[in-house]
Amino acid sequence: MTTSRRPLEGVRVLDLTRVMSGPFCTAMLADLGAEVMKIEMPGFGEEGRHFAPHVNGESTYFALLNRGKQSVTVNLKAPDGVAIVRDLARRADVLVENFRPGVMQRLGLAPSELQALNPRLICASISGFGQESPFADWPAFDLVIQAMSGIMSLTGERQGRATAVGESIADIATGMFAAWGIAVALYDRERTGVGRAIDVAMLDSMFSMLLTSLSRRLFTDQPVGRVGNRHPETYPVDAFATATGDIVLVGFSDVVVRRIGEAIGRPDLADDPRFRTNRDRNIHEAALHGIIAAWAGGRTREEAIARLQRADVPAAPVWTLDDVLASGHVAARNLLRPGHNAKLGDIRLVPQPVRFSNDPAVAPMRAPTLGEDTEAVLRRELALDAARIAALRAAKTI
Numbered sequence: 098m099t100t101s102r103r104p105l106e107g108v109r110v111l112d113l114t115r116v117m118s119g120p121f122c123t124a125m126l127a128d129l130g131a132e133v134m135k136i137e138m139p140g141f142g143e144e145g146r147h148f149a150p151h152v153n154g155e156s157t158y159f160a161l162l163n164r165g166k167q168s169v170t171v172n173l174k175a176p177d178g179v180a181i182v183r184d185l186a187r188r189a190d191v192l193v194e195n196f197r198p199g200v201m202q203r204l205g206l207a208p209s210e211l212q213a214l215n216p217r218l219i220c221a222s223i224s225g226f227g228q229e230s231p232f233a234d235w236p237a238f239d240l241v242i243q244a245m246s247g248i249m250s251l252t253g254e255r256q257g258r259a260t261a262v263g264e265s266i267a268d269i270a271t272g273m274f275a276a277w278g279i280a281v282a283l284y285d286r287e288r289t290g291v292g293r294a295i296d297v298a299m300l301d302s303m304f305s306m307l308l309t310s311l312s313r314r315l316f317t318d319q320p321v322g323r324v325g326n327r328h329p330e331t332y333p334v335d336a337f338a339t340a341t342g343d344i345v346l347v348g349f350s351d352v353v354v355r356r357i358g359e360a361i362g363r364p365d366l367a368d369d370p371r372f373r374t375n376r377d378r379n380i381h382e383a384a385l386h387g388i389i390a391a392w393a394g395g396r397t398r399e400e401a402i403a404r405l406q407r408a409d410v411p412a413a414p415v416w417t418l419d420d421v422l423a424s425g426h427v428a429a430r431n432l433l434r435p436g437h438n439a440k441l442g443d444i445r446l447v448p449q450p451v452r453f454s455n456d457p458a459v460a461p462m463r464a465p466t467l468g469e470d471t472e473a474v475l476r477r478e479l480a481l482d483a484a485r486i487a488a489l490r491a492a493k494t495i
Contacts, residue, residue, distance in 0.1 A: 099138070103458050105128030105164060108283065109434035110137065111182070115143040117239065117265055119223050120162040126164030126191070126279065128448040129461075134189075134474055135163060136182060139170040139495060142467040147388065147401070155440040160464035164446045165434055167470035170495050177494045179204055185477050186211045186218060190292075191279055194221035198233045208294040219282040219292040223275050227298035237299055245302035251310055253323045267327040269357075271302040279322030297401035332378040334387055336415060337393040338399045342395065343415035346405055353410055360390040360408035431446065435461040439469065472494050 108131040112123040120135075120143075120369070127133040137143045148158040172178040183206065186192055192211060193203055201207050201222070208220035222228060225237020242250045243261050253260035275297045282293045309329055310321045321329070326345070326369070328334035333348040348354045351367065351374065357494045358366030366372055366388070371381040376387055393401050398414055405412035427433060434445035446462055475481045475495070 102454060103457060106130035109189045111185050111192040113194040115195060116145050117268035118271040119193055120145060121269055122275040123193055123344060124162055124164055125276040125449045128395060133166040134173050135166045137168055139172055139493060146467065153440045156440060158443060160438050160444065161447060164464050165462040166465055167474055168465035168468055169474045170468035172494050173204060175494045177489060183214065184461045187215050189218060189476055192221045193221045193493045197337060198228045212292060217292050219279060221279050221295040221297065223271060223297045225299045230297050237313050239265040239268045240483055241456060242299040242303055245360055246300055248303055250488045251323060251455055254325045255323055263330060267299050267303050268304060271297060274302045331375055332382050337390050337394055339393045339398040342398040344398055344401055345413055346417060347411040356408040356410050360404045360410055361389065427440060436464055437461055438464040
């Protein structure tokens, strides 16, 4: 059974976000059917349009993050531009912004002012440190938040320098939390008829995800720090080199450790006094690592994984991005969807990954060029005629 309606169809979103955390949030909403009107500066666009790589003059980074949206150019430095946003907010269900705290207030677009015009409006504010923080005025980028949240101090080899995660994890996580908060606020509005203001901070988002380290730091006297590829509490959960590439295995219990011993030809391993309990295995980590590493190093990656999996030990290859793309999983799960951009042509986009039952087939998503939808949105939403639109364009308001 299929339905012709996506979960957020009919929800109007006014998107004042830039770069990554905010655009990731609103892209998730667009994926599920929301009508997202992205406000950008005339001529320049939002900063993300200037991020590499560029193909045919168009940022592919921007295209991935702004799939399914409409681009409307409005100069927020002009009073008439602010008035346009206020008028659009009257008809919107959600407004999302990620300016520094205080900017929306200075523009006359504070949540309290907009909700006075439209009590049903949900206003989501994304920032580095939240609307109230001793660091509220600090500029916030993904690397800044990774550095300050503690995750960098936990990432890397034991004796190495703190290392950033290899993707913009703080931006992405914050965007997901913001989308989750908006979905909750939409549900709450169905019961109350009133919108909410939502305050989402990047540092809060990353901090709330450090559960393993916080469980140690808050409840024990044990130190926390970098441990490389191993799990900070459980051993052997680690990476090992084979003759043809690295693998990981997860020995998360005494039972699985016994299976590891059987897989590597050491059935005595689990009965060795050094390795009987997780505490023992942590104390004698170097010895246990050496035994498994010696076995893995004498086999190909495929052979090692096959032996471990036959013994019901969780194990997997360490893949490159190219490996993932070629694996068959991406195609089976439909993780790449067809899209289009006026400059890039037909492209592949990466929508949010949650699958809903009875989802309709979705037409290819469009990644908008700068200002591509300005006139159409102003005509449809605000009923502006050609003369008014021409006057706004002449004044460089749009």
